Amino acid sequence: MEPDELARSMLGWYDRHRRVLPWRAPAGRTADPYHVWLSEIMLQQTTVVTVGPYFQELLRRWPTVADLAAADLDAVLHAWAGLGYYARARNLHKCARVVADGHGGRFPDNEQELRQLPGIGAYTAAAVAAIAFDRRATVLDGNVERVMARLFAVEEPLPASKEKLRALADTITPDRRPGDYAQAVMDLGATVCTPRKPKCPRCPWHDGCAARAAGIAESLPRKTPKAEKPTRRGTAFWLLNPEGAVLLRRRPESGLLGGMIEVPSGDWLERPAQSLAAASVQAPFAASWRLLPGLVRHTFTHFHLELQVAAARLGAGDGDGWMRADGIWVPVDRLSEHAVPTVMRKVVRHALGSIGVPE
Structure with a gap:
């Protein structure tokens, strides 16, 4: 033809x-x-x-x-x-x-x-x-x-x-x-x-x-086999203030999920999962962190991601330093009002599934 x-x-x-x-x-x-x-x-x-x-x-x-x-x-x-x-x-x-x-x-x-x-x-x-x-x-x-x-x-x-x-x-x-x-x-x-x-x-x-x-x-069409995706690992930090609001922050403008709102997390790197003590160095606030059971898994275009979730809740005895934390405090029932990407929605579900909705 x-x-x-x-x-x-x-x-x-x-x-x-x-x-x-x-x-x-x-x-x-x-x-x-x-x-x-x-x-x-x-x-x-x-x-x-x-x-x-x-x-x-x-x-x-x-x-x-x-x-x-x-x-x-x-x-x-x-x-x-x-x-x-x-x-x-x-x-x-x-x-x-x-x-x-x-x-x-x-x-x-x-x-x-x-x-x-x-x-x-x-x-x-x-x-x-x-x-x-x-x-x-x-x-x-x-x-x-x-x-x-x-x-x-x-x-x-x-x-x-x-x-x-x-x-x-x-x-x-x-x-x-x-x-x-x-x-x-x-x-x-x-x-x-x-x-x-x-x-x-x-x-x-x-x-x-x-x-x-x-x-x-x-x-057809034939395709060159893709290289196996690497797995990166990191830690997300679920921090509640004395009023029961969770800390969120904006990711850097450039890079993956640029400018999106996240549950604060450390670096995502190709390495074995870190101990809580090592991961806590990148925590957004000094607190009594504990690891929640299980992992949050998500796949991006070029890599798989595994996040462990560390949780903590601040009390009256922790002072008011949390008010100056880098980020915003959001009541759990208002998280849907923010531009939270899918991977962070998984973190939210994981945390709520493990420790429930704060009172």
Whole structure:
């Protein structure tokens, strides 16, 4: 099949089978650039099913990019909690401010200018340019990589083959309806050309697919084996004041979970679990710490984490030095009001499960 024929058949398939998604404009209507950008940032390394409710809630709270730009960062981080990869939320807020303040509340309509905005890389710039502005742009996400690897029977493993797949995808990207075409290939990868048991008879590119003809479609794309994730260990400190409030603090702006609220914890390093005496050196306050039974486990993109939890409660005899502790004291029943990431929610559940809600 020739490139023009491939594009036409894909668009025809899309007109019949397009998915209905909260951020997708109805057929024949122009997509809102704000909706497209917001959804694409949220969909990075997150599934459509997971993103749907978050997208609708963010849009309810901040209907325009100007509204999002004017929002408090902590409110945005709190609304994002549970999606992970919190640097995306910080860049989302930063980008909204740049668009509102530097571009009059309008997103640039081309890839080059879009890539100058915070948090927008090659994929997102192409997606927004194509879907929101109908600019010819080659959109390459995981679904599109899989479709191209199979269509052209590319056996070189990812990520080394990424640029080759991008070049092949570019040969098919049409000048007419490039936004619909981009969404069509992504839909195809999500619903037909799936990682396991692809539904080849339902594919509009069935006759032109080299991998299907060779009987190797399900084995593509090949991927370079990932190195085993290391395990880091640390200690979280669950400290209650005489009033029963727990100490929280903000993590450094840069680095993992930057700017998020945490139950204070020490360094997370690849080492055996520390003794309580050694770990207490990094405690936020001098107290009679005790280790709670069990561990909190969480997995990030590049490592596993195991946290032991040390707990203490200050009494009237401990003086009022706790009032000057680095952080904020939050009643346990108001923890949900703060932007606490998933791993720290696990710490909270672990502590409450071990010692209960303070009186």
